[in-house]
Amino acid sequence: MSVTEAKSYPAPRPSKLTLFMRSFLPWQFVRFLVINLRMTVMIKKSHGRNIGPETPDNR
Amino acid sequence: MRVVILGAGISGHTAALLLRRKLSKKHEVIVVSPNSLWNWIPSNIWVGVGNMKPADVTFDLPSVYKRARIEFHQAKAIEIYPEGLGDAAHPYVLVESTKESDRGQKTEIKYDYLINATGPRLNFGATPGLGPDGFTHSVCTVDHAYSTALELDKLIEEMKTGQKKTLVVGTGHGLCTCEGAAFEYIFNLEFELRQKGVRDNARLVFLTNEAELGDFGVGGLQLKSGGFVTPSKVFAESLFVEREVNWITGAHVHKIEKNRLEYETLDGERDTLDFDFAMLLPPFTGVPLKAFNKIGEDISNQLFNASGFMKVDADYTVKTYEQWAPEDWPKTYQTAYKNIFAIGIAFAPPHQISKPRKSKNGTMIAPAPPRTGMPSAIMGRIVANSIADMINGVSENPTHAASMTEIGAACVASAGANAIVGGAVSMTMYPIVPDFKTYPNVGRSLVHTTGEIGTAGHWIKKLLHYAFIYKAKALPFWWIIPE
Numbered sequence: 215m216s217v218t219e220a221k222s223y224p225a226p227r228p229s230k231l232t233l234f235m236r237s238f239l240p241w242q243f244v245r246f247l248v249i250n251l252r253m254t255v256m257i258k259k260s261h262g263r264n265i266g267p268e269t270p271d272n273r
Numbered sequence: 274m275r276v277v278i279l280g281a282g283i284s285g286h287t288a289a290l291l292l293r294r295k296l297s298k299k300h301e302v303i304v305v306s307p308n309s310l311w312n313w314i315p316s317n318i319w320v321g322v323g324n325m326k327p328a329d330v331t332f333d334l335p336s337v338y339k340r341a342r343i344e345f346h347q348a349k350a351i352e353i354y355p356e357g358l359g360d361a362a363h364p365y366v367l368v369e370s371t372k373e374s375d376r377g378q379k380t381e382i383k384y385d386y387l388i389n390a391t392g393p394r395l396n397f398g399a400t401p402g403l404g405p406d407g408f409t410h411s412v413c414t415v416d417h418a419y420s421t422a423l424e425l426d427k428l429i430e431e432m433k434t435g436q437k438k439t440l441v442v443g444t445g446h447g448l449c450t451c452e453g454a455a456f457e458y459i460f461n462l463e464f465e466l467r468q469k470g471v472r473d474n475a476r477l478v479f480l481t482n483e484a485e486l487g488d489f490g491v492g493g494l495q496l497k498s499g500g501f502v503t504p505s506k507v508f509a510e511s512l513f514v515e516r517e518v519n520w521i522t523g524a525h526v527h528k529i530e531k532n533r534l535e536y537e538t539l540d541g542e543r544d545t546l547d548f549d550f551a552m553l554l555p556p557f558t559g560v561p562l563k564a565f566n567k568i569g570e571d572i573s574n575q576l577f578n579a580s581g582f583m584k585v586d587a588d589y590t591v592k593t594y595e596q597w598a599p600e601d602w603p604k605t606y607q608t609a610y611k612n613i614f615a616i617g618i619a620f621a622p623p624h625q626i627s628k629p630r631k632s633k634n635g636t637m638i639a640p641a642p643p644r645t646g647m648p649s650a651i652m653g654r655i656v657a658n659s660i661a662d663m664i665n666g667v668s669e670n671p672t673h674a675a676s677m678t679e680i681g682a683a684c685v686a687s688a689g690a691n692a693i694v695g696g697a698v699s700m701t702m703y704p705i706v707p708d709f710k711t712y713p714n715v716g717r718s719l720v721h722t723t724g725e726i727g728t729a730g731h732w733i734k735k736l737l738h739y740a741f742i743y744k745a746k747a748l749p750f751w752w753i754i755p756e
Contacts, residue, residue: 262655262675267668
């Protein structure tokens, strides 16, 4: 059977503190700001580039 | 000048709104789409678990286009004549109405510029028994997602009586894409089952064509965490173990019958899996669209690849995985015809992003490259900018480029829709297609490739839901919201 059983699989499991912090609202508010900042940077880097008119690489 | 856009999904709609904003009133922008409803597809996941209603993720397109001064045809494109036909040398596209009042009626629409943003054809037929007409569910369209939620409701009621059920979520074929959507669905499902107090009666199985968890069709990610550079496989497995979601990786589904599917894995093993509920994504092909030259000869194979996706300015030379290069990927999405572009899922990628593999029996099990969401919208933007410049006489050639090897993506994968106890995996990756020359060993920037899970991710996902629907409705200052 090729189903991997999650219960017995030796993957790293989050600690109680990690689980708590994932839904601890003050900390999540900080993360909200950080993730938004990261995404803003990503969006700025990813809106394509102006290659200008008539460059040889245009096609 | 007249710009015709085939398709009103994320890429086509973005291109249409931007073109209308950039071109003066003397130019026409025409959209042809078989659906009169616009659908924010990323939120179909929430419809599919009963968390949202179809009306929350859709709106009426014709009224928005009327307000935006964009002509709308509810129709599907069936033939393109890039050189015109016979003496009528003006290029045109033949469309067939899908409107109830004149269904099937064909119309020729002339164009000066054409954008193919037709998106995918959901190829449920690739696997016998796959799809809503077979034995599995889907969240690919809002109607599919709503039907899925209704079936799930019934199943939950049965589980409340103590019945044990097996729920399978994943990909229904070895060549599927959008594994991230299946990932989101199973964790939303797991969350909803917990919320409804029936989690103990559910055995969840994630069945995927990815060779390992966390691949997402992009060859996985490498993330800096705790002093290590760690593959996304480790993070993904950790989440599956934490939520007790079992998995089958590297799988191609051969056949689906009522409550049973047959699959093969990369090691060549063939097996069956019994289920009570399955949500399996189909593989995609291009929509059925033919092209003809001016003497009426079929030139479809010049414009489209074997899967029906439109060839653009990519390098389609057949290469091995080791020979793949960032330069293979298209930059401007212009086709061999200078006035035709293809964006979003409609363009033909030069090859996969994730390493393609075959099972020991020779079955191809290779995730197709994802190109939905943010990359699709960015393609819509740069093609709109290029066409506007070409029409305004700035250049004869495209002036904007966005190769998937030069742009990144921000993805928020929901893992439970609740503002207090829900969560989502927030990821950024740069670039989308790995570039091992610029970023040796890891293929992507370790500064800009990030991932974390938490409630904040859910807030962002919800914020994006409202922001993008606002933008798509072209409400005041919509253009401030980035793609």
